[in-house]
Amino acid sequence: MIKHITCTLIFLFLLHLTYAQGNSYSQISQKSSRSKFIDRNTMYGKNFYFEQNWVKGKLLMADNTVISSDTILYNYEKVNHRLLFTTDLINIFELDSREYKAVLFYFKDTGYVFKHIYNVNEKDLFQVLVNEKNKYSLFKIPCSKLVRTYVGGESYYPYGGFKFLEIPAYYLFFPGQDYKTLYALKKQAIEKMFALTPELSRVEEYLNNAGKKDLDENDLIHLVQYLNQ
Numbered sequence: 001m002i003k004h005i006t007c008t009l010i011f012l013f014l015l016h017l018t019y020a021q022g023n024s025y026s027q028i029s030q031k032s033s034r035s036k037f038i039d040r041n042t043m044y045g046k047n048f049y050f051e052q053n054w055v056k057g058k059l060l061m062a063d064n065t066v067i068s069s070d071t072i073l074y075n076y077e078k079v080n081h082r083l084l085f086t087t088d089l090i091n092i093f094e095l096d097s098r099e100y101k102a103v104l105f106y107f108k109d110t111g112y113v114f115k116h117i118y119n120v121n122e123k124d125l126f127q128v129l130v131n132e133k134n135k136y137s138l139f140k141i142p143c144s145k146l147v148r149t150y151v152g153g154e155s156y157y158p159y160g161g162f163k164f165l166e167i168p169a170y171y172l173f174f175p176g177q178d179y180k181t182l183y184a185l186k187k188q189a190i191e192k193m194f195a196l197t198p199e200l201s202r203v204e205e206y207l208n209n210a211g212k213k214d215l216d217e218n219d220l221i222h223l224v225q226y227l228n229q
Helices: 005-017 025-029 187-193 200-210 217-227
Strands: 032-034 056-061 066-068 073-077 082-086 093-095 100-107 110-115 126-130 137-141 144-149 161-166 169-173 179-182
Touching: 056 073, 073 100, 126 217, 137 217, 169 217, 179 187, 187 200, 200 217
Parallel strands: none
Antiparallel strands: 032 093, 056 066, 056 100, 073 082, 082 093, 100 110, 110 126, 126 137, 137 169, 144 161, 169 179
């Protein structure tokens, strides 16, 4: 697992700049609603970013206050893109996306930073993968979709059933804040994003050296870091 140390430090520095510090459950409960479509049977599925784990975190609210409380646990629901929280793993609440700017999740020894990027859209949370000022930055919207499986396919059910399919979207921001969206981690699709740019030859060289047509998220992160050198 990649440790997003740089992203965590950036977020903690941002928190240090805020003047108001919040640590009360009541501060976010007033800006949330009991989550629909969540019950004990669906709490631990693959539709959650941290799966069965509910994790601690810090919230940067819309008014720049910081919510920090060890009694509040979070998870991110990837089908409907909802930030959920609970204090007892029974009552699950959804925080209104308009009420916060960013969230830092703590899971084991790694920090995961998610933020709103309002010039893309006002609802989704973007996971920070690479964040460099005046250079290339990379973000991801984690997303799952429930699809039907059939006999003979990949299924936990003897006569077919349903499973969650991961369909993340990657957003590459160029120096100057223009961005392009990537839905398939394939060599040809990545090269197409850099068509007519001065970096195309470096991208082609890097991908050719990788020696594979289908890449994973780590390959994309390393490519962006390589271009920023």
